[in-house]
Amino acid sequence: MSEEYQSPVTLAELARMLMKLDDLLITCMRCGFCQSVCPVYGETFREADVTRGKIALLEDLAHELTLDADNVNDRLNRCLLCGSCESNCPSGVKIMDIFIRARAIVAGYRGLGAIKKLIFRTVLPRPRLFNFMIGVSSAFQWPFLRRASEKIGTSRAPILNPVLGHRHIPSLPSKTFSAAHGQIAEPGTNGQVALFPGCVPDKIFTQMSEASLKILKHHKVGVFMPDNLVCCGIPSLASGDIKSFIKLTSQNLAALAAKPFDYLVTPCATCGSNIKENWYRFIDRFSPAERTLIEQLHTKTLDITAYLVRVLKVDFKPVTNGTLAVTYHDPCHLKKGLGISAEPRAILKSLPGYKFVEMPEADRCCGNGGSFNLFHYDLSKSIGQVKRDNIVSVKPKIVATTCPACTLQLMDLLSQNKDEIEVKHVAELYAETL
Ligand code: SF4
Ligand code: SF4
Numbered sequence: 001m002s003e004e005y006q007s008p009v010t011l012a013e014l015a016r017m018l019m020k021l022d023d024l025l026i027t028c029m030r031c032g033f034c035q036s037v038c039p040v041y042g043e044t045f046r047e048a049d050v051t052r053g054k055i056a057l058l059e060d061l062a063h064e065l066t067l068d069a070d071n072v073n074d075r076l077n078r079c080l081l082c083g084s085c086e087s088n089c090p091s092g093v094k095i096m097d098i099f100i101r102a103r104a105i106v107a108g109y110r111g112l113g114a115i116k117k118l119i120f121r122t123v124l125p126r127p128r129l130f131n132f133m134i135g136v137s138s139a140f141q142w143p144f145l146r147r148a149s150e151k152i153g154t155s156r157a158p159i160l161n162p163v164l165g166h167r168h169i170p171s172l173p174s175k176t177f178s179a180a181h182g183q184i185a186e187p188g189t190n191g192q193v194a195l196f197p198g199c200v201p202d203k204i205f206t207q208m209s210e211a212s213l214k215i216l217k218h219h220k221v222g223v224f225m226p227d228n229l230v231c232c233g234i235p236s237l238a239s240g241d242i243k244s245f246i247k248l249t250s251q252n253l254a255a256l257a258a259k260p261f262d263y264l265v266t267p268c269a270t271c272g273s274n275i276k277e278n279w280y281r282f283i284d285r286f287s288p289a290e291r292t293l294i295e296q297l298h299t300k301t302l303d304i305t306a307y308l309v310r311v312l313k314v315d316f317k318p319v320t321n322g323t324l325a326v327t328y329h330d331p332c333h334l335k336k337g338l339g340i341s342a343e344p345r346a347i348l349k350s351l352p353g354y355k356f357v358e359m360p361e362a363d364r365c366c367g368n369g370g371s372f373n374l375f376h377y378d379l380s381k382s383i384g385q386v387k388r389d390n391i392v393s394v395k396p397k398i399v400a401t402t403c404p405a406c407t408l409q410l411m412d413l414l415s416q417n418k419d420e421i422e423v424k425h426v427a428e429l430y431a432e433t434l
Contacts, residue, residue: 034085080369107240188222198268200404211431331403368409
């Protein structure tokens with residue numbers, strides 16, 4: 001890790017970040033095309049919530065911070081980082097780059113809250129501690145949980161409502177994927193990948209990681225998963241905690257450097273997009289050896305569905321006689337972030353017994369947005385309700401997706417609406433056929 005990021009953010013560094021931000025802001029033409037696609041603006045109709053309004057705020061960021069840093073922080077955080085605005089911007093404004101850098105400046109100026117500091121700097125960098133905490137929580141969860149939907153696999157936790165806000169949640173597994181497997185070093189004759197499960201498929205939806213491993217082994221791919229991988233860093237980065245983001249990334253790079261691989265494969269759209277784009281975005285903050293690996297990962301990181309279709313060239317032949325209706329939700333980080341949308345559909349259309357049905361606005365954001373869901377739950381839910389209505393309109397038995405954060409949101413939405421529709425990762429459905 002570079003020396004620079006072992007110290008707190010300095011004034012000189014803040015000034016440098018502000019200058020870099022200014023360079024990015026001047027490309028905005030104020031056309032307002034970003035309005036029509038912004039899920040937050042679609043609910044609130046507030047100019048302050050849409051990209052153009054946020055850019056107006058950022059143009060005088062240094063001054064605004066001295067006036068009311070908390071207000072700046074609140075306004076910036078009313079955003080899902082879904083990328084819908086960027087993919088619809090005719091001027092090619094690097095909006096995600098702007099928002100991420102702006103959040104880092106704001107966090108550098110006003111500091112981080114104690115809970116975020118504890119999570120980002122004490123729990124996330126320690127995989128064994130994190131696994132231990134999940135194990136303990138899993139053992140003691142049942143007295144707190146009340147089944148909400150057998151079909152969807154959700155529960156309510158009434159006693160925790162002040163914290164969970166009436167969410168319908170999945171239960172925790174007794175063991176995380178990484179605790180169950182330790183280091184994985186499966187030999188293979190069909191290429192070599194590093195498997196990066198990501199926190200949620202490792203610690204909550206372990207079936208996504210198990211399915212990915214099963215698929216890779218079925219296709220005789222060599223699989224390497226170090227036992228000291230940590231969070232990809234996106235929660236820290238989205239909160240502006242560059243220091244933790246750099247530290248977590250460095251830890252992952254050291255773990256991944258232990259063995260050569262052709263591709264990094266993940267079942268998590270958000271991790272994939274973060275590793276490919278954000279690790280690379282901040283490449284100048286790393287050591288020369290780390291930069292070499294980050295450059296490789298920029299071109300060699302793929303979500304599991306794209307790996308199967310693009311690299312292994314698995315021949316997914318469409319089936320036409322299936323009856324079990326399955327639809328697909330495009331995670332923003334996969335479609336708008338990485339341009340992957342045909343591959344998961346190709347897999348779903350090939351599954352024996354299933355009939356693929358396209359929902360309206362399949363790539364409309366589900367409203368999760370990571371910490372956005374935590375801090376703006378009502379808004380997250382009302383954005384998600386449109387997604388829920390679109391899912392229900394095509395009467396599927398299953399809604400498939402490729403992002404664990406979207407899965408959490410879809411399970412909550414469908415369960416609260418008493419819809420008997422399962423939510424599964426595309427990899428799970430494919431693995432079931434092998
Ligand atoms: S669409 Fe792009 S150029 Fe137009 S206002 Fe939004 S960010 Fe600026
Ligand atoms: S990233 Fe999404 S939520 Fe944020 S301003 Fe852009 S469109 Fe709106």
